[in-house]
Each structure stands twice: as C-alpha cells, then as structure tokens.
Amino acid sequence: MSDTNGSGGLRLKTGLAEMLKGGVIMDVTDAAQATVAEKAGATSVMALERVPAQIRAEGGVARMASPRRIREIMAAVSIPVMAKVRIGHFAEAQILEALGVDYVDESEVLTPADEEHHVDKHAFKVPFVCGARNLGEALRRIAEGAAMIRTKGEAGTGDVVHAVKHIRQIVHEMKLLTILREDELMAKAKEWGAPFELVRLVARDGKLPVPNFSAGGIATPADAALVMQLGAEAVFVGSGIFMKDKATPLDLANPQERDEAERRARAIVKATTHFDDPKILLEASEELTGTMKGVSVATLAPEQMLQTRGW
Amino acid sequence: MKIGVLAIQGDFDAHRRRLEQLGAEVVLVKKPEQLDAVDGLIIPGGESTTFLKFLEKGGFLEKLREFVRAKPAFGTCAGAILLASQVEDPPQTSLAALDISVRRNAYGRQLESFIGEGETQLPGGPLEMVFIRAPRIERVGAAVEVLAREKNDPVLVRQGKIMAATFHPELSEDTRVHAEFLKLVRNGQ
Numbered sequence: 001m002s003d004t005n006g007s008g009g010l011r012l013k014t015g016l017a018e019m020l021k022g023g024v025i026m027d028v029t030d031a032a033q034a035t036v037a038e039k040a041g042a043t044s045v046m047a048l049e050r051v052p053a054q055i056r057a058e059g060g061v062a063r064m065a066s067p068r069r070i071r072e073i074m075a076a077v078s079i080p081v082m083a084k085v086r087i088g089h090f091a092e093a094q095i096l097e098a099l100g101v102d103y104v105d106e107s108e109v110l111t112p113a114d115e116e117h118h119v120d121k122h123a124f125k126v127p128f129v130c131g132a133r134n135l136g137e138a139l140r141r142i143a144e145g146a147a148m149i150r151t152k153g154e155a156g157t158g159d160v161v162h163a164v165k166h167i168r169q170i171v172h173e174m175k176l177l178t179i180l181r182e183d184e185l186m187a188k189a190k191e192w193g194a195p196f197e198l199v200r201l202v203a204r205d206g207k208l209p210v211p212n213f214s215a216g217g218i219a220t221p222a223d224a225a226l227v228m229q230l231g232a233e234a235v236f237v238g239s240g241i242f243m244k245d246k247a248t249p250l251d252l253a254n255p256q257e258r259d260e261a262e263r264r265a266r267a268i269v270k271a272t273t274h275f276d277d278p279k280i281l282l283e284a285s286e287e288l289t290g291t292m293k294g295v296s297v298a299t300l301a302p303e304q305m306l307q308t309r310g311w
Numbered sequence: 312m313k314i315g316v317l318a319i320q321g322d323f324d325a326h327r328r329r330l331e332q333l334g335a336e337v338v339l340v341k342k343p344e345q346l347d348a349v350d351g352l353i354i355p356g357g358e359s360t361t362f363l364k365f366l367e368k369g370g371f372l373e374k375l376r377e378f379v380r381a382k383p384a385f386g387t388c389a390g391a392i393l394l395a396s397q398v399e400d401p402p403q404t405s406l407a408a409l410d411i412s413v414r415r416n417a418y419g420r421q422l423e424s425f426i427g428e429g430e431t432q433l434p435g436g437p438l439e440m441v442f443i444r445a446p447r448i449e450r451v452g453a454a455v456e457v458l459a460r461e462k463n464d465p466v467l468v469r470q471g472k473i474m475a476a477t478f479h480p481e482l483s484e485d486t487r488v489h490a491e492f493l494k495l496v497r498n499g500q
Contacts (some may be wrong), residue, residue, distance in 0.1 A: 011426065011441065011482065012421075012424045012425070012426065012441070012443065015322075015424070015441060015443045015479065015482055016421050016424065016443050016444065018321075018322040018325060018356070018482065019321055019322055019356045019357050019358065019388070019389070019443060019444075020320075020321075020357075020358075021320065021321060021322060021323075021324065021357075022318070022319070022320040022321065022323070022357075023320040023321075023357070023358065023361055038360060039364075040364070041360070041361045041364035041365070042361070043320060043357065043358045043361050044358075074420075078360060078400065078401060078415060078416065079358050079360060079361075080358075080420075080421065080444065097422070100419075100420050100422055101420075101421075102420050102421035102422075102444070103421065125422055126421065126422060127421065266364075269361070269364065270365075272320075273318075273319050273320055273341060273365065274341060277341075
C-alpha cells in the first residue's frame with residue numbers, strides 16, 4: 001500500500017489529476033445537475049451548496065457543502081466527485097476525507113477560515129487542488145501538498161478576463177525561469193516567496209510538478225478553448241453551465257431550460273477536447289441556445305473580489 | 312511505425328512520452344479519420360464515460376471497432392473498460408475487443424487508489440502497478456492470456472492483438488509493458 005505523505009502518495013494524488021486532463025470539471029449543487037454534467041461528458045463534478053454566482057449575489061458566509069448533499073451527488077454519478085473547503089479549514093477537509101470525496105478544493109470561493117494559514121495538505125490522503133494567481137502562489141500551495149493547481153480567475157462572474165490573466169502570468173513566469181542563471185533563481189524565489197527547490201524544479205522542467213488547470217469565469221466554449229490554448233491542461237466551469245441570471249439556476253424540471261443546460265455542458269466539453277480546432281469550436285458555439293448573463297470583473301469593487309483571498 | 316494515442320481526454324500525454332522514449336512515432340487521435348494513419352492504438356486512462364460521449368458521435372465508435380478488429384490496441388484503466396466485452400457499474404457500451412468482464416471503480420474511490428507490485432509473465436521480475444480508481448477484471452475468457460496479477464486479480468491481459476491493463480504503466484518508470492505492446496504492433500505489420 002502507498003504511504004500518505006511520501007512520493008507514492010503524491011503520485012497517486014497527481015495521478016488522478018492526470019486522468020482529468022483535457023476535460024471539464026463542472027460545479028453542481030445537486031444530484032440532478034451532477035447527472036446532467038456526467039451525461040454531457042464532464043470528467044468530474046465539484047459538489048457545492050451554492051455555485052459562485054449565487055454566493056456572489058446572495059452574500060453571507062459560504063462554507064463546505066453539507067455532507068448529505070455531497071453524498072447524494074457521489075451516489076448519482078460514477079465520475080470523481082470533488083468538494084470545496086474554506087481556506088485554512090482543515091477540519092472541513094477532515095470531514096470531506098472521512099466522507100470519501102475524490103478531491104478537495106481549498107477554495108477562495110468560500111469564505112476564508114484562516115487569514116494566515118492554508119491547510120497542511122501533506123497531512124491528508126485525499127488529494128487537494130488549490131487556486132493561484134501567479135507562480136509563487138502556485139509553488140507555495142504545492143509545497144504545502146497541493147496535487148493540482150488551478151488559476152483563480154474571478155469565480156462566479158462569467159467574465160474570463162482574470163482566468164486569462166492568471167494562466168498567462170503563470171505560463172510566462174515558468175518560461176522565464178527556464179532561461180535564468182542558477183544564481184538568479186534564488187533571487188526569484190525570494191521575490192516570489194516561493195520555495196527554492198520548487199523554483200529550481202520548474203526552471204529545469206519548464207512546467208509545474210503537478211497538473212495546471214484553469215478556473216474562474218470560464219462560461220462559453222470559446223472561453224474554454226482560449227485558456228486551453230494559453231496552456232491550461234483542463235478547465236473548471238462553475239456558474240457557466242447551470243446559471244440563468246445572477247442567482248437563479250436553470251430549472252432542470254423545465255424541458256426547455258434543461259435542454260439549455262445540457263447544450264452548454266456538451267458544448268464546453270467538446271470545445272475543451274478540440275480546443276485548437278476552430279471548425280469544431282464553431283460547431284460547439286452554434287449548439288448553444290444561451291449563456292449566463294455574468295458580471296464584468298472591471299465593475300467589481302476590490303472587496304467583492306474572491307481571488308485576493310488566500311496568499 | 313506510427314502509434315495513435317486516443318486523445319479525447321485523460322493521461323494521453325504520459326503515453327505519448329513513454330512511446331517516444333521507446334522510439335515510436337506518436338499521433339494524438341481526436342477524430343476517427345486519424346485512425347487510418349496509425350499501425351496501433353493506445354486508449355489511455357481518463358473517464359470512460361467522457362470518451363464514450365465523443366465516440367458515440369460521427370461514427371467514431373464504429374470506426375474504432377473496425378480498427379481493433381484489424382490492428383493492435385492497448386487500453387489502460389478507462390481504456391481497458393472500453394476494450395472489454397462486458398462492463399458493470401454501470402453497464403455501458405464498449406468495443407468488445409477483449410473477452411473479459413470489468414467492474415468500474417471496483418476497488419473504491421480515490422482514497423482506495425494504491426501502488427502495488429505483482430508477478431508478471433514479462434521477463435524482468437515483478438512489476439510496479441499504479442491503480443487509480445481502478446476497474447477490476449472479474450472474468451477472463453478462455454482465449455485470454457493473463458500477463459500479470461495483483462494478488463489474485465488479473466491486471467494485465469492479452470488476447471491476440473489486444474492488450475489491457477487495469478493499472479497505469481504510463482505512470483511508472485518501468486517501460487516493459489509499452490515495449491511489449493510495441494512488439495505486438497511490430498509483429499502485426
């Protein structure tokens with residue numbers, strides 16, 4: 001059997017992320033949405049009490065979803081199920097591990113539980129994914145034991161602008177490291193607050209030691225193709241599939257709205273696989289009957305931004 | 312010798328790297344017509360339900376069935392599920408190229424994923440095996456050769472030109488399993 005903390009443990013954790021590459025992980029709030037996601041070809045679902053657009057619109061404290069809700073979703077689909085914990089809330093993570101979810105997302109979308117510390121992810125057997133806006137942040141999370149990184153973007157907006165900003169930033173910084181001298185790497189490690197050994201590893205390989213996915217505002221097939229072409233290895237789609245208005249999900253009991261959700265989900269899956277084939281991207285885009293309304297990131301006040309949570 | 316790797320989704324890049332390390336030329340296959348240009352095919356790990364969504368459209372599944380009847384193919388994990396003649400949990404469509412029954416996620420969820428070691432018919436001693444939410448082969452047909460076991464479970468099997476592993480040799484350093492498949496492709500030409 002593998003050990004939890006050693007290299008065997010990390011290989012199993014990143015191994016599952018390897019299996020999710022090239023696919024779409026969809027936010028869902030109940031078993032009905034999870035079933036739509038799986039039928040559309042999602043590789044995994046993220047079980048939530050409210051999707052980011054609802055959290056943004058309704059406010060309040062956003063916490064780990066109720067175990068009962070997550071259990072229903074786990075029972076409804078055969079694909080891996082992820083769930084979110086608040087930043088630093090290792091007790092929520094312990095509960096999710098006991099529940100048996102396949103991945104834990106220590107997420108800025110939920111209200112942070114700790115202003116200074118992230119979860120020590122090495123202490124868990126369940127793998128973790130964490131958000132990052134730049135390479136330094138990504139490497140800090142990896143040093144804590146994250147087995148997958150996703151760009152933060154700005155969740156719940158349907159505006160892809162910061163998902164683009166963050167994937168470009170991380171890819172740019174990885175490229176930069178590959179051309180620096182050894183003595184310059186330590187200066188970068190200091191500047192970025194990143195562990196030196198991980199900086200050296202990225203400088204050698206030109207990529208993160210764990211899979212690098214994209215999230216935060218991806219709402220259309222074209223958005224998915226954009227971040228994939230910029231270097232993301234898979235995409236998370238949050239509010240873009242099941243949301244109608246800011247805080248109203250599509251009603252899956254209504255055939256027309258169900259059809260719209262199914263079309264959106266299928267189209268994004270198709271676009272993520274064929275991200276570099278404009279003809280198929282056109283087909284995928286034409287299959288849509290609507291998209292989430294969304295909110296422009298540029299109109300958000302600094303305190304409304306989720307991406308600045310965590311460090 | 313050109314080897315296709317089905318690249319709808321999953322760890323196709325890990326297979327590509329391994330095959331290139333062994334000197335093969337690799338084509339990432341996303342569309343059915345690309346199968347015409349390859350001598351053998353690897354179906355990687357990933358989500359078999361996602362693979363099927365793509366295969367069930369545009370004649371991809373029929374084209375693939377035709378391919379695996381004529382040419383060598385090797386599936387790992389989700390790929391093994393696609394090649395099996397019977398799939399449980401839930402029952403789903405497959406290529407039925409290999410006379411085995413598999414049960415999806417039979418070892419459990421991610422927390423039950425493990426790295427094991429098992430005896431193999433391949434020369435060179437025991438084989439490291441990375442199992443991730445792995446399926447279990449519950450029945451092997453009379454014509455199916457078991458090339459490796461983990462405890463009592465058959466985990467690497469071959470029937471004619473078709474190979475399947477319920478683990479991920481592409482995630483281990485050991486190159487023997489892929490080398491064995493390349494031998495099969497070479498002999499098939």
